[in-house]
Amino acid sequence: MKHDGYYYLFTSWGQCCQGADSDYKIMVGRSKKVTGPYVDRDGRKLLEGGGTTVLVDEGDRVGPGGQSASDDVIAYHYYDKSENGATKLAIQSLVWGDDGWPELQSKD
Numbered sequence: 001m002k003h004d005g006y007y008y009l010f011t012s013w014g015q016c017c018q019g020a021d022s023d024y025k026i027m028v029g030r031s032k033k034v035t036g037p038y039v040d041r042d043g044r045k046l047l048e049g050g051g052t053t054v055l056v057d058e059g060d061r062v063g064p065g066g067q068s069a070s071d072d073v074i075a076y077h078y079y080d081k082s083e084n085g086a087t088k089l090a091i092q093s094l095v096w097g098d099d100g101w102p103e104l105q106s107k108d
Helices: none
Strands: 006-013 025-031 052-055 061-070 073-080 086-096 102-104
Touching: 006 061, 052 102, 061 086
Parallel strands: 025 061
Antiparallel strands: 006 025, 025 052, 061 073, 073 086, 086 102
């Protein structure tokens, strides 16, 4: 996704497809060039273990990942602990912090 002179690469880290035992999470890096290198908020390359956290487990939402981001919206799947690990789909708006990094808009 391109925003304000940077390309942002959203990635999923961890284990997917384990229902409520999944530990997937969504991370992001950015680069001035679409070909990279992509770095996290601290300047660490994604290919060397860097990554800025976008979304992790919260409450009954487990293992968010498998995302697609476009036009300041991110769609992802997760597992719902309250429904025995049922797969769910979520869509949330991305907002851009003063530092230029994406964050998820609260669902309030």
